[in-house]
Amino acid sequence: MQPSTHREEITIGILALQGAFVEHQAMLQKLSLKQRIHIVQVRTPEDLTKCDSLIIPGGESTTIALLARLAGLLGPLRDFVKVKPVWGTCAGAILLAQAAEGTKKGGQELLGGMSVTVMRNGFGSQVESFEAPLEVEGLRDSDRPFHGVFIRAPVVLSLDPSPSDPAIEIVSRISTALLPYNQTTLLPDEDVRDPRDPSTIVAVRQGRHLLTTFHPELTKDDRFHEYFIQRCVLPSLS
Secondary structure, three states, rough: OOOOOOOEEEEEEEOOOOOOOHHHHHHHOOOOOOOOEEEEEEEHHHHHOOOOOOEEOOOOHHHHHHHHOOOHHHHHHHHHHHHOOOOEEEEHHHHEEEEEEOOOOOOOOOOOOOEEEEEEEOOHHHHHEEEEEEEEOOOOOOOOOOEEEEEOOOEEEEEEEOOOOEEEEEEEOOOHHHHHHHOOOOOOOHHHHOOOOOOHHHEEOOOEEEEEEOOOOHHOHHHHHHHHHHHHHHHHOO
């Protein structure tokens, strides 16, 4: 059931410094919802103040963080994450995590917001990029797999909520049988979705935030964008 809200229009920001922000915008424009969606490409702190929520796209996480710092956005983004819904895809997922491993020399600036630790390029480099069908709880037509596009995707190493943090909901896991054979993080010859193994997690929600290690914006399927609005954005406005 769609959460109720008195708002006739919601404003979704897309961090538009680098990466697949245009693809996210095109996907949002396809949606058919009761609320009108106004989209803001966020490049300045002023842009961010107009937004009810934010999407951080896939791209290169170190570059996005550097450009955000140069634009004076890092502080405002960290403040935004504390109070409004944010969805990070791939590079955006790294930035939304509270800790990251496998970072470039000098480390990785993060926004935090979700009690997870991730590893950059956890499934391997560009040549290990892959696609796989995903079973996703809570999507419209959830019996229909979602086509996951993994490009230098991060891997979830651990879920680290403190007692005061919102509960973490695992939205989707990937079978290790679907992973590239030359990656070393998991064992691809076992067709499992081990509930004890965080590295099989590819989508997770915590409170108002959503993290996906893959790129829903690079498909023709708008169901994840609908999910973010229905499960994360609208409840925060009601």
